[in-house]
Amino acid sequence: MSWRPTHAQIRGICVSAVLVGVAVLLRRPDAAVFGLPLAFLAAWGRFFRPRERPEVHTELDADVLFEGQATTYRLRVPDALDPNIDLIVAALPRTAWFQYDPPQAGIAEPVSQGEVTLEVGVRSKRWGLRSLERPTVTATSSVGAYRIQVTSVESQAVTTLPLREGFEAVDAVPRPAGLVGLHRSRRPGEGTELAGVRPFRTGDRLRRINWAVSARTQELHVTSTWSDRDTEVVIMVDTGGEIGISEGIDGRSSSLDTAVRAAAAVAEHYLRNGDRVRLIDTGSLFRGVRSGSGRAHLRRILDTLVHADRRGRQQDEEQLARRNRVRSDSLVLVLSPLLRPVVLGYIVTLVHSGCTVIAIDTLPPDITSVLDPEAHDARTWPLAWRTRLLERRRDLDRLSDLGVPTVPWRGSGTLDEVLRDAARLSAAPRIRS
Helix, strand or coil: CCCCHHHHHHHHHHHHHHHHHHHHCCCCCCHHHHHHHHHHHHHHHHHHHCCCCCCEEEEEEEEEEECEEEEEEEEEEECCCCCCEEEEEEEEECCCCCCEEEECCEEEECCCCCCEEEEEEEECCCCEEEECCCCCEEEEEHHHCCCCCCCCCCCCCEECCCCCCCCCCCCCCCCCCCCCCCCEEEEEEEEEEEEEEEEECCCCCCHEECHHHHHHHCEEEEEEEEEEEEECCCCCCCCCCCCCCCCCCCCCCHHHHHHHHHHHHHHHHHHHCCCCEEEEECCCCCCCEEEECCCCHHHHHHHHHCCCCCCCCCCCCCHHHHHHCCCCCCCCEEEEECCHHHHHHHHHHHHHHCCCCEECCCCCHHHHHCCCHHHHHCCHHHHHHHHHHHHHHHHHHHHHHHCCEEECCCCCCHHHHHHHHHHHHHHCCCCCC
């Protein structure tokens, strides 16, 4: 685009031409008094109009945010500006799930010596991978005579990670295995949890000798510990559908919002305790995170969760079982509204394979008020939805009969009671027939 005259410049030329024409034709010097200054300003703006097209560069202070965090979107116009440019105005197209400061996402800055920098605050309200629309920058010449619009060629992608809700759970896992985690085993071994002091036996390490007790008893004693053990925690997120209304971090949450945020919080908790965590996405044939541990593994899980999409490809029960094989001693946490028969059937398959399964209900508690009856037949919608909820209640009772507890997501402490029960059940002696 090239520099174009503004409406003020066109009006100035037209009005000055009319007034000067009246002054000449009708011999009215008073009309010339009003018209000549306007003609002079129009000529001034035309003579000193800019010749160069300004360049615009954009940048973000941070392109990875958590829900509710904000960053600064910065537009820079280099200092190699035409000296006849007087004002720079930037307007950022408003995008869903972003909140701007100022709210209209527009800002103006007069041109002085050096480069021009315009800053807009951007706050992300919902997890996901999104792009900020390219801003439109308008440069205006002296006396507002000419204007040019410049669209930045650089687009900025913002990755918003799900907010971790400070989840905590009791230090109990049903069947710990391995020697790398922080859960105390029922067996003595190398670890950090003190088990007691006992007499020295052949094979004990010298660094375990308790010299205070040995000096008092005149016999070597060692400090024994419980071995530290871990477990594999499998987090299965049902992304095959989204129930409810999503209003971002400041409003109501849909079932998919609750599932993604809960998965992030649970993964962080167990990874912090040294366990191995695996992520399964039921709405994708390829996405998922293999079992692993550490802070880098948490980032891999969060990066996968931001791609969760309710429009993903649906898998049947056979595909889920074939592509997502789970060890029999794993703790499986299913985050789902528990409405799809495929997910319910896969839960039954996991139970029969020997896994400890806990179903976390992500269905919004106010679901009857957020569903839109106008999108359905007003006569049949309430009855149909009540019938579906009764069927869901029947399915949950069947899962309970199989030993699968169902708990609604409440944040920290959601799994305390069911984890204690599962740990007690796994520790109980089993009778073989």
